[in-house]
Amino acid sequence: xxxxxxxxxxxxxxxxxxxAELVSATPLAGWRMQVWKQPSWIxxxxxxxxxxVSVFCTWHDHPPLVEIVDx
Numbered sequence: 001x002x003x004x005x006x007x008x009x010x011x012x013x014x015x016x017x018x019x020a021e022l023v024s025a026t027p028l029a030g031w032r033m034q035v036w037k038q039p040s041w042i043x044x045x046x047x048x049x050x051x052x053v054s055v056f057c058t059w060h061d062h063p064p065l066v067e068i069v070d071x
Contacts, residue, residue, distance in 0.1 A: 006070050008046020008053040009033060013066065020057045020064040 001023055003012045009027040013020050025044045027033040036043040040060035046053045054069045 002066070004055055004066060004068060006046065006053045006055060006068055007051075008048060011044045011055045013042070013057050013064070015057075015064040015066075017063060019059050022057075 001012055001014050003010060007028075008031040009025065011025045012023040014023050020042065022035065022037070022042050022044070025033055025035060027046050031046045031048045034045050034047075036045075041056065041058040043057075044055045052069075052071075056067045056069070058065055058067070
C-alpha cells in the first residue's frame with residue numbers, strides 16, 4: 001500500500017503489478033471529496049473554496065502510475 005498526502009487530504013492505494021485499488025481517501029477539515037472509478041483508473045478530488053486538488057491513478061497498458069495535480 002502507498003499513501004499520498006496532498007493539500008486537501010490523504011489517499012491510500014493498493015498498487016498491484018497490473019491494477020490498483022483505492023483503500024481509503026480522507027479529506028482534511030473543511031475540504032469535500034469526490035471519487036471516480038473506471039476499469040483502468042481512479043480519481044480522487046478534494047475541493048474547498050474553489051480550489052481543486054486531484055490524485056489520479058491509472059494503469060491502462062502500464063503498471064499503476066499515480067499523478068497529483070495540486071496547483
